[in-house]
Amino acid sequence: MLLDGKTVLVTGASAGIGRAVAIGCAWHGANVALNFARDVAGAESAVAEIEKLGRKGVAIQGDVADPQTAKDFVAKAVDALGRVDVFVNNAGICPFHAFLDMPVETFERTMQVNLHGAYFMVQAAANQMVEQGDGGSIIAMSSISALVGGEYQTHYTPTKAGLHSLMQSVAIALGKHKIRCNSLFPGTILTDINKEDLADTKKREYMEGRIPLGRLGQPEDLVGPTVFLASDLAQYVTGASLLVDGGAYVNLQ
Ligand SMILES: NC(=O)C1=CN([C@@H]2O[C@H](COP(=O)(O)OP(=O)(O)OC[C@H]3O[C@@H](n4cnc5c(N)ncnc54)[C@H](O)[C@@H]3O)[C@@H](O)[C@H]2O)C=CC1
Numbered sequence: 029m030l031l032d033g034k035t036v037l038v039t040g041a042s043a044g045i046g047r048a049v050a051i052g053c054a055w056h057g058a059n060v061a062l063n064f065a066r067d068v069a070g071a072e073s074a075v076a077e078i079e080k081l082g083r084k085g086v087a088i089q090g091d092v093a094d095p096q097t098a099k100d101f102v103a104k105a106v107d108a109l110g111r112v113d114v115f116v117n118n119a120g121i122c123p124f125h126a127f128l129d130m131p132v133e134t135f136e137r138t139m140q141v142n143l144h145g146a147y148f149m150v151q152a153a154a155n156q157m158v159e160q161g162d163g164g165s166i167i168a169m170s171s172i173s174a175l176v177g178g179e180y181q182t183h184y185t186p187t188k189a190g191l192h193s194l195m196q197s198v199a200i201a202l203g204k205h206k207i208r209c210n211s212l213f214p215g216t217i218l219t220d221i222n223k224e225d226l227a228d229t230k231k232r233e234y235m236e237g238r239i240p241l242g243r244l245g246q247p248e249d250l251v252g253p254t255v256f257l258a259s260d261l262a263q264y265v266t267g268a269s270l271l272v273d274g275g276a277y278v279n280l281q
């Protein structure tokens with residue numbers, strides 16, 4: 029199995045992509061620690077799924093916007109599972125809003141959750157990996173939005189470009205420790221983050237029409253790419269990014 033014996037930490041893992049990735053990593057052999065914000069039932073049921081697969085799972089509550097959460101998450105995960113081999117920075121929000129009247133609180137919260145939180149999480153995970161001394165893999169759930177804009181995402185797209193830039197810089201800072209750092213760029217994946225936005229049938233049809241593979245993504249579409257980057261199959265891959273968007277990005281006409 030590709031992740032046999034590895035310990036994987038995933039933020040924002042009670043639902044959506046994070047949950048699918050956490051369970052998918054367990055399916056590929058890993059023990060998994062999940063960070064979650066509020067959804068106790070979602071986190072507990074994800075742990076139950078992981079345990080059904082014969083792996084260890086632990087759910088640890090915390091708001092990633094608070095820098096202290098990062099240290100607590102890594103420390104509690106190490107207490108429960110012994111080490112950190114793979115860190116997936118997944119937690120994120122995208123409260124769609126127009127640019128000209130963007131509330132300051134919405135802008136700041138989006139930055140704090142998606143980018144500032146990621147910075148401190150990645151730093152805490154990296155310090156643990158450095159202490160262990162045998163490398164690791166850090167994966168950021170960035171976005172196709174790191175490359176293209178969105179009228180109602182002016183606060184969000186810079187966080188996704190920032191996450192990718194963070195992975196590029198930490199790939200350099202951590203290479204000497206054999207820690208690989210990469211980004212995934214999902215396209216439009218059907219989760220709670222865009223449920224309301226895609227309830228607009230016209231918008232949904234437009235988004236679907238842009239995708240050469242003919243469908244919007246599912247959270248499970250991110251499992252294979254994550255497992256690849258987490259595993260030794262990607263031993264010489266660092267500072268890279270991988271679009272997981274059904275071809276949407278390249279489809280100009
Ligand atoms: N669904 C999509 O189309 C795409 C999603 N992404 C990214 O994938 C990641 C996961 O999003 P989805 O699964 O789609 O949405 P989702 O809304 O289902 O999941 C987001 C998760 O992050 C958690 N979260 C939010 N704020 C948090 C906080 N302060 N502390 C801890 N956890 C927190 C939520 O509780 C939830 O479990 C996000 O970073 C998002 O930006 C990227 C590209 C496309």
Ligand SMILES: C[C@H](O)[C@@H]1OC(=O)[C@H](O)[C@@H]1O
Pocket residue numbers: 122170171172173178188214215216217221222225
């Ligand atoms: C929330 C959006 O639907 C989603 O998030 C992103 O990063 C992309 O812009 C997707 O469309």
